[in-house]
Amino acid sequence: MNYGISNLSIIPVRIEPSERSEMVTQILFGEHFEMREQMVGWTNVKLAYDGYEGWVDSKMIAPINNRTFSKIENSPFAITSDIITIVPVTDEQNLMLVAGSTLPVWRPYLKQFSVTRETYLATGKVLYGKPKDAREIVIQQALKYFNAPYLWGGRTPFGVDCSGLSQIIYKMIGIKLPRDASQQVKVGTAMSFVDEAEPGDLAFFDDDEGNIVHVGIIWKRNKIIHASGQVRIDNMDQFGIFNIDTQRYTHKLRVMKKIIGTNGTY
Numbered sequence: 001m002n003y004g005i006s007n008l009s010i011i012p013v014r015i016e017p018s019e020r021s022e023m024v025t026q027i028l029f030g031e032h033f034e035m036r037e038q039m040v041g042w043t044n045v046k047l048a049y050d051g052y053e054g055w056v057d058s059k060m061i062a063p064i065n066n067r068t069f070s071k072i073e074n075s076p077f078a079i080t081s082d083i084i085t086i087v088p089v090t091d092e093q094n095l096m097l098v099a100g101s102t103l104p105v106w107r108p109y110l111k112q113f114s115v116t117r118e119t120y121l122a123t124g125k126v127l128y129g130k131p132k133d134a135r136e137i138v139i140q141q142a143l144k145y146f147n148a149p150y151l152w153g154g155r156t157p158f159g160v161d162c163s164g165l166s167q168i169i170y171k172m173i174g175i176k177l178p179r180d181a182s183q184q185v186k187v188g189t190a191m192s193f194v195d196e197a198e199p200g201d202l203a204f205f206d207d208d209e210g211n212i213v214h215v216g217i218i219w220k221r222n223k224i225i226h227a228s229g230q231v232r233i234d235n236m237d238q239f240g241i242f243n244i245d246t247q248r249y250t251h252k253l254r255v256m257k258k259i260i261g262t263n264g265t266y
Contacts, residue, residue, distance in 0.1 A: 001035075003034055003063070003064045005031070005062050005064050005072070005115060006028065006029050006060070007029065009095075010098065011026065012057075013026060013052065013056055014055045015055070017042030017055040019057075021055070025153050026154060026155045028098060028100055029101040030102030030103055032104070033045040033046055038058065042056070045061075048073065051178075075105045075106055076128055077102075077128055078127070079102060079128065080098070080099055080101045080103065081100075081127050081172055084098060085101070086123060087120050087122065098156040099141070100155065100156070103126060106126075129174060134200065135198060135199050135200035135260055137172060137173050138170070138173060142219075144157065145227075148230060150162075150227050150231075162227045163184055166202055166215050166216070167179060177259075182211065184257075185212045185254075185255065188258050188259035190258075191256045194236070194256070196258075197256050200218065201259070202217060203215065203216050203218055204253075204255050205251035205253055214226065234250075236253070
């Protein structure tokens, strides 16, 4: 099996091996993957983080061997939380990391991480482990994405979709969520009433056929943070999301799920 890692800020992942093909997700810096199939100029990959599959431009891949892949898999999990983190490489070069990027082979006491054969000194705020104040971190980080434009397949503060937002925010507290809302809804414990929800819980919404098509992060009472046109804050009740600008319901509530434990740990 061949493996790779992203040493770029963002790698688009597409349905088909073509620049014109739909982008379904993004690989952020430091995320690693299996290389499963190759065509001229393109590689089909399976992400180690969430199992998502798709095609990436082969020029964007930094190959790694089996030993490095295993080392990354078994190293502490560390994630950047600043919107942009600039990591010096040389006097002339930097790494530009967006929020939610992975710092592989993390050494917390040295604040160092390694990609391929290079070791770097981390700058900015780094989240790792399982924090006791998980709910507070979820809301703090989600609010940083306020007004970020909606982008199908996006996972960054400069373009994000609804499930990309929930996945990245939960990644920052050490919880792996699947990529799509229809997969995320299968995680956690369902709640019966809106009043049971706590900040950081997830709410899922369906269409007329009952398909889960949207997810958002519950904030304080009757408020939800979600990506719809942009990352925004709207009202929510037992019927769904009430858009404060248009003064109408836009999404029909299906279920709320508790993933973080009631004491803020998991």
